[in-house]
Amino acid sequence: MRRFLWILTTLALVAASPISQAAPKLVHNVQGYHILPEQGLGSFTVLVFEKGKVLATGNDELLAEYPDAQRIDGQGKTLLPGLTDAHGHILELGENLLKVDVRGSASALQAARQVADFAADNPQQQWISGHGWNQVLWPDKNYPTAGHLDKMIKDKPVYLTRVDVHAAWVNSKALELAGIDKNTPDPQGGQILRDENGNPTGVLIDNAMQLVSTLLPEQTEQSLELALDTASQHLLSLGITSVHDAGISQQQAEFYRQQVKAGELSLRIYAMLAASDPQLKQMLEQGPFASQDDMLVIRSVKGFGDGALGSRGAALLEPYSDQPHHHGLMVTAEEKLPALFEQVLGHGFQFNFHAIGDKANRLALDNFEKAYQKVGGKDLRHRIEHAQVVTLEDIPRFKQLNIIASMQPVHATSDMNMAEDRIGAERLKGAYAWQRFLAQGTVLAAGSDFPVELANPFHGLHAAVTRQNHKGEPLDGWIPSQRMTLQQALRAFTLDAAYAAHQEQVLGNLAAGKWADFILVDQDIFDIPPQKIWQTRVLQTWVAGEQQH
Template sequence: MHKTQYPIISKGGYEMKLYQNGVILTMNAAGERAGSMAVEGERIVRVGDEEELAKEFPHAKKVDLRGRTVMPGFIEGHVHLLNYAYSLTKIDCAPLKSIEEMIEAGRKYIRERQVPAGKWVQGRGWNQIFFAEKRNPTTADLDAISTEHPIVFTRVCEHMVVANSMALSMAGITKETENPEGGEIEHDENGNLTGLLKETARYLIYRMIPDKSVEEIKEMLVNAISIASSLGLTTMHTDDFETFSDKDWRKVMRAYRELEQEDRLNMRIREQCLLPQIDRLKEFIKEEILERHDTSMVQAGPLKLLTDGSLGGRSAFLRAPYSDAPDTCGIAVFTKDELNELVTTAHEAKMGVVCHAIGDGAMEMCMDAFLKAQEKRPDPDARFGIIHLQITQPDILKRFKEQNVIAYMEPVCLNSDLHIAESRVGAERLPSTYNYRTLCDMNVMYTMSSDCPVDSLNPFDSLFVGVNRCDYSGYPEGGWMPEQKLTVEQMLRGFTINGAYASFEENLKGSLEEGKLADFVILSQDPTRCDPMKLRDIAVEETVLGGRTVYRKK
């Protein structure tokens, strides 16, 4: 990402506030705790001893924390905010425990909302792992919901969809339709369509769904951001450009900027720009990166690339075949030459690059592409990143350190993935999966993320899974691969100062220190002193963005 920092302009006229009678987790380099914090306008004026600050600022408005804990606002390392906002309008399949329940949920949605025939019905979040039938849904299952509505349900990973007959027909998909590059149209043993579409094949369906206007996008974002604020988030690194079939990045950036101009944007947005075609990337660089429209609220960049799929959908690109599907290694979305060209083009424009890579095969391609780009324009502080990094063989771990690549960790994914990892990769490769603690011990720079709406947006769900290495129910007792448990402090650094580092903003936010932005949260209790099994019980009681309260628990 471009390293020229935006100016921070104080609007003035703010009353100084002195937060006291609580615990201040500064998240500074020394990990210090303090008793009081002075804030004026959008900046932190001082952090330190309560008595000393009370004497220094005798006229400041006193804010009694009543023993509660203050820490920097959470920085979400990788999320799909607009997709999450859109998902709130769809059928939520995540809680469903069977395909029969999914069918009934679809019928109920149509019945209660009186959806006219011919109108699209969408759902998201299904996971066959948790279905009683232990299989993927099919066209026949969705036809049981309705044959008078085009229906598409997206898997929890967002890398696979299932469509009914009407939707397939509208998209012109038949059993003779060829796979698009980087995608798969699944067939059964008889050569008939199953209704499952993987990776780029999803867009054959998505392109048929009506797009949203800028105003519709804005209202969806305001709703989703209000939820995010209630969870303590103050910055989101978000991938939004291909949420809708038009893939109109101008519309997305316009929506965010108009919300900022209207003073309705209560979240700092760092757009991870999904631009997988070289022509679109060059166009974006010309209009956005070279012009630099960045503000303290909205920034464009880095380039985001999806280089493989998901482990659950068996589309993550592995070096060796899947243990439970030995005929496939998954899907590499790009050839090596395509990936190298995209990464180098962005790097030469000082745009920055982060890549979704789950399999070891995909990560190897990314690391090679980063090296190629550095040969063209050496930059010791490029801050390339890899998102998800689930199948990390020892040589891949070593390259994170050697190449100074940021690891965008996602511990919360283990809530579901710990149930399938061994079946997908086998016992021999299992020790080389989800090696978060190993990366921390190697002093690799890392951030924390949720990939929402794939997994929970709540940072305390992430803390619970990352610290305990178990699912939400507490399974397995003692933790899954417990040697990879993270400490609460490691998790919090990933969600704060390290998240700021990822966007070259570690001197502006991410810790509670003099002169930094007053982005912070007030918590019901101190997560560093909490029973690890009760981390999900911690409540966000107030969220402050630039000195302004954007959420207060009622």
């Protein structure tokens, strides 16, 4: 009897505890902005939320309506919905943050020195891995060679991915371990760059990268946890509260499920299963997955079309302007596409297909159209990831086929120094053509493609609005007719990114009933010169009403 009374007393105390009776929270003294579906840009000065979800946005009248709310003074700062990166690679970002970064190198030799310094500081690593080289930014614009690395590091294998992750630069030790020599054939969808004698130079394009990458140390649960934690903290510090993770393996999918079950995810993940994974059939048969707190959703597949423009791997209908007779590469063989599209759509999954060149985009559109006729699925909000170079006659097909354009504004400002060299002025009319898509009513979801590009979403907003680099070049913006308005750009990083993940009912703005994912930043992006948007700093990041940064 005493134990029964003790239990009742304990339950009564718990019921009356501050946790269960917690008052709503109220952020006031802010300049808030979000996109409303019909009205466009909405503004507010007060945000009220409770149990992780928004109760109301409005003006100071809400202070009287919620007198018991816990008040947080926003100190006049700007409040925005948490930003979504609609195309990134979370675990790769985390791994890259733990590897040598040669993104800022001024030459192949300087990059090789950075690798050697990193190797000296990390003697425990069997392989030296890194990322970020871009020969287009070097004085001679030539591809690096194994010889550059061999001068600095001979005893350990080196594997460095290009900035677009569609090429790898390796040293002779790595070539030796992989058994790559002049007699090694190019794999389908890949190319081993060779010298005049047919010997490998040390650069591997697209599928040829796998000849070496398969030798890298395997991921473990511990390494995945470290990568996820490192990437999550970095992304949250930049104001990103949700990421569409573009292509995860079966192992990574299971890891994410375990993390969300344990309550370990600190940012939202909309994960795309990698179409290239050998377990794709089994993963599709498992069906979609969504956690109740919307921290993890798996209901889409990432397909791999072609390579990238910078490494001349993007598949083009006509040859490259600066390399006649070369049309780029299809990473997935063209004859395999119909069955793949039918398989994904037939299981009710959204299909998000990587296509950069105009040939890859046309093949994607053609195969979506054929798959609709055979298995249906037009209402699944399929996407073309990048949609970078599209013929003018193919752009309207995005609208006709209900395809979302998942595009990365920073790609335009990164590529503007070489894009015309690669494809010429005429094909540029359908390249990075944001306004052409928006004008016809196509939904545009924005991202960065990190770690190909830096993850900072304010760099993306800046690029979308100005089409300039951070020095303000070119003066009027590159192909300025395709600039977005700031309202369009913010929508692409919030509400339309949520729509592209079937999440516009719970994310994308701060309407009542949605998750209280928001950020406080140090400047009003709607009240400063657009050229300064990239300098915006994130002061606080909140996910489901809890401060994560």
